[in-house]
Amino acid sequence: MKKIYPGKPYPLGATYNGKGVNFALYADNATGVELCLFDADDERKDPEVRITLTERTHQVWHCYLPDIAPGQLYGYRVHGPYEPQNGHRFNANKVLIDPYAKAISGTINWHDSLFGYELGHEAEDLSFSESDSAPFIPKAVVVDQAFDWGDDQPPRTPYHQTIIYETHVKGFTQQHPDIPDEIRGTYAAIGHPACIKYLTQLGVTAIELMPVHHFVADRHLVEKGLTNYWGYNTVGFFAPDIRYAGKVENGLQVQEFKQMVKELHKAGIEVILDVVYNHTGEGNHMGPTLSLKGIDNSSYYRLVDDDKRYYKDYTGTGNTLNAMLPNVLRYIMDSLRYWITEMHIDGFRFDLAATLARELHEVNRLSGFFDIIYQDPIISQVKLIAEPWDIGEGGYQVGNFPAGWGEWNGKFRDCIRDYWIGADSMLGEFGQRFTGSPDLYQDDYRKPTASINFVTAHDGFTLNDLVSYNEKHNEANGEDNNDGESHNRSWNCGAEGPTDDQEVIRLRNRQKRNLLTTLFLSQGVPMLVAGDEFGRTQHGNNNAYCQDNEISWLNWAEADESLLAFTQRLIALRKNHPVFRRRQWFRGKPVKGKGPEDIAWFLPEGGEMEDHNWDHDFARSLGIYLNGLGLHSIDAYGEHIKDDNFYIMFNAHHEAIEYTLPGVLAHKTWQIVLDTNNDEVLEQTLNKDEKISVEGRSVVVLRNKLFNE
Numbered sequence: 001m002k003k004i005y006p007g008k009p010y011p012l013g014a015t016y017n018g019k020g021v022n023f024a025l026y027a028d029n030a031t032g033v034e035l036c037l038f039d040a041d042d043e044r045k046d047p048e049v050r051i052t053l054t055e056r057t058h059q060v061w062h063c064y065l066p067d068i069a070p071g072q073l074y075g076y077r078v079h080g081p082y083e084p085q086n087g088h089r090f091n092a093n094k095v096l097i098d099p100y101a102k103a104i105s106g107t108i109n110w111h112d113s114l115f116g117y118e119l120g121h122e123a124e125d126l127s128f129s130e131s132d133s134a135p136f137i138p139k140a141v142v143v144d145q146a147f148d149w150g151d152d153q154p155p156r157t158p159y160h161q162t163i164i165y166e167t168h169v170k171g172f173t174q175q176h177p178d179i180p181d182e183i184r185g186t187y188a189a190i191g192h193p194a195c196i197k198y199l200t201q202l203g204v205t206a207i208e209l210m211p212v213h214h215f216v217a218d219r220h221l222v223e224k225g226l227t228n229y230w231g232y233n234t235v236g237f238f239a240p241d242i243r244y245a246g247k248v249e250n251g252l253q254v255q256e257f258k259q260m261v262k263e264l265h266k267a268g269i270e271v272i273l274d275v276v277y278n279h280t281g282e283g284n285h286m287g288p289t290l291s292l293k294g295i296d297n298s299s300y301y302r303l304v305d306d307d308k309r310y311y312k313d314y315t316g317t318g319n320t321l322n323a324m325l326p327n328v329l330r331y332i333m334d335s336l337r338y339w340i341t342e343m344h345i346d347g348f349r350f351d352l353a354a355t356l357a358r359e360l361h362e363v364n365r366l367s368g369f370f371d372i373i374y375q376d377p378i379i380s381q382v383k384l385i386a387e388p389w390d391i392g393e394g395g396y397q398v399g400n401f402p403a404g405w406g407e408w409n410g411k412f413r414d415c416i417r418d419y420w421i422g423a424d425s426m427l428g429e430f431g432q433r434f435t436g437s438p439d440l441y442q443d444d445y446r447k448p449t450a451s452i453n454f455v456t457a458h459d460g461f462t463l464n465d466l467v468s469y470n471e472k473h474n475e476a477n478g479e480d481n482n483d484g485e486s487h488n489r490s491w492n493c494g495a496e497g498p499t500d501d502q503e504v505i506r507l508r509n510r511q512k513r514n515l516l517t518t519l520f521l522s523q524g525v526p527m528l529v530a531g532d533e534f535g536r537t538q539h540g541n542n543n544a545y546c547q548d549n550e551i552s553w554l555n556w557a558e559a560d561e562s563l564l565a566f567t568q569r570l571i572a573l574r575k576n577h578p579v580f581r582r583r584q585w586f587r588g589k590p591v592k593g594k595g596p597e598d599i600a601w602f603l604p605e606g607g608e609m610e611d612h613n614w615d616h617d618f619a620r621s622l623g624i625y626l627n628g629l630g631l632h633s634i635d636a637y638g639e640h641i642k643d644d645n646f647y648i649m650f651n652a653h654h655e656a657i658e659y660t661l662p663g664v665l666a667h668k669t670w671q672i673v674l675d676t677n678n679d680e681v682l683e684q685t686l687n688k689d690e691k692i693s694v695e696g697r698s699v700v701v702l703r704n705k706l707f708n709e
Contacts, residue, residue, distance in 0.1 A: 007064030009057035013100025020066035027296045028059040032079035071250035073139035087298035087308030091116040094133045097291040101140030103251030111136040116289035143251035159449035165204040167530035169244040174553045186246040191260035203571035206270035214239040216281030226546040233281035237335040270346035278355035284318030314355045314392035347383025352390040399440030409451045428614035436523030451524035461542045463532035467491040467511040473540030484543030513676035533567035535560035579643040598630030606660035620652035645704035651694040659692045674701040
């Protein structure tokens with residue numbers, strides 16, 4: 001080993017400058033740090049060179065090594081007290097993954113040595129393990145960040161024009177017939193022309209990738225022949241997971257990921273990452289020692305105040321990162337900035353985001369986390385989307401995130417589902433959800449686009465299964481079907497539902513179209529789950545987090561082409577007509593039919609909705625007039641936006657209802673442009689004063705054409 005230089009404390013991680021590498025690690029309570037270099041090409045198993053770091057600036061240990069090149073494998077051994085009861089779990093027998101690693105060489109090879117204590121010892125985690133974990137833990141990789149981005153530019157799609165497609169790198173591409181076998185399931189597959197062609201023809205503007213930060217497959221799952229397929233178990237907040245890389249040597253997964261982003265950007269598609277900054281894959285006090293736990297446990301995790309042996313768990317995973325600490329906030333912000341500046345990511349969806357807002361115990365929307373993001377000139381300019389809940393007390397925070405944030409609107413999901421199964425007293429809330437949930441967002445200077453609308457997500461039934469199964473079928477998960485949501489609401493609608501098998505199938509198909517239509521014609525930002533557009537099934541599994549197989553992968557061979565074509569037309573309808581994607585709130589209150597100029601609400605017989613109509617237990621049908629000339633919206637260049645008029649007839653009743661156009665609208669020329677009871681293309685012109693029969697549990701959309709397309 002050549003001369004070791006002091007190096008610099010920042011930036012943290014391993015930074016290659018063309019001549020050598022600077023290494024820097026934050027470990028406040030450590031008494032010593034060893035940098036461990038591994039030679040991947042040596043025939044011996046993980047030969048290791050240890051370098052004792054003597055330079056410490058404040059809480060950061062650092063050095064500079066000349067002639068170290070990209071591809072170098074490394075880790076750390078950190079010395080300090082092993083006192084779990086005081087929050088300290090230092091154990092230099094464990095090689096630790098650099099929290100700032102830009103690439104990680106492989107996946108965990110589960111072994112007892114990966115735990116800081118002796119498994120099976122009567123003292124449990126208070127015991128001390130002397131086993132060396134080096135042969136079983138993947139190593140951090142020094143990477144060269146150089147990449148030819150060319151003229152890559154972020155699409156910067158405005159929120160009101162955004163359509164999000166939630167998908168999984170492997171699940172989306174593993175069985176795609178037009179993807180070469182050798183790259184299926186990889187970043188390269190997502191960036192392949194066949195995938196991009198599909199996404200652009202579908203009409204989505206952004207893909208939201210389920211976690212791609214390097215994650216851990218839980219030991220108990222691996223031992224059962226399962227895995228953590230979803231990836232919500234991060235150990236590397238800077239490293240794209242190697243599982244989704246076609247080229248894995250020398251950290252090339254970083255280059256592959258960048259190329260994927262570049263190709264998507266060329267097609268005008270944004271890339272949003274689902275990120276998990278609320279916890280890590282090290283679990284609770286009985287979990288493994290892989291990174292932060294051994295580097296400086298008490299400087300990263302939220303520990304129980306009166307017994308620091310244990311972790312506060314607001315996530316259901318065993319631990320919670322302590323976002324109140326400055327070094328943890330810096331860690332998260334450095335990661336976010338890295339993905340924006342180096343990887344050209346366009347936005348983030350924050351898993352269990354309420355956890356990041358917890359100051360002391362209560363959720364505090366003015367926490368340091370949000371303050372820092374608000375003032376950050378880089379992070380504040382990308383799309384920021386919260387999953388606005390966690391499992392802790394007071395953790396359901398839909399509607400309570402700050403301006404500038406979008407939120408997964410769980411109330412939209414629940415309301416729209418309840419409406420279409422015929423629940424009582426739904427019209428009032430339905431009106432709120434259809435208009436962007438002003439009851440949740442309008443009073444906080446937020447716009448309808450704060451509402452990320454969805455009816456399904458990765459977590460739960462697929463759209464097809466939602467309307468097809470009354471009970472979950474999670475038997476393959478190995479938990480005796482006890483995991484996941486306990487039951488599903490009946491989509492056959494009980495005694496009012498059909499009994500003929502063919503009619504049941506027709507109803508289910510119609511309900512899929514109903515849910516999709518409501519999603520894409522509502523104000524806010526729609527999110528579609530991959531495969532819902534063509535009837536993907538998980539055969540009733542509503543918690544497929546551990547199924548890296550045909551249960552979770554999209555089955556392209558069995559795609560419902562009719563439903564796909566319907567969804568494409570529906571998305572095109574939204575994209576072509578700004579009346580469905582307003583930037584501003586409607587001027588009239590959505591629950592009062594007093595004839596506001598931009599929206600009006602009517603009974604099926606044509607009279608305006610009055611206050612008492614909204615709360616009638618059995619009212620399940622209404623008509624909504626959207627005035628395209630009343631958009632009251634100015635585009636970025638000062639042009640007044642105008643559109644056609646639309647009249648939407650919703651009928652969640654089990655029988656057909658005859659709708660009469662309101663008198664103020666009857667003189668206009670109307671065409672039927674969509675009918676969820678008929679998945680064919682419609683351009684049927686109505687006769688004057690013609691009544692419209694709307695089939696039970698269906699939607700009919702009329703268009704009064706004012707402008708040529």
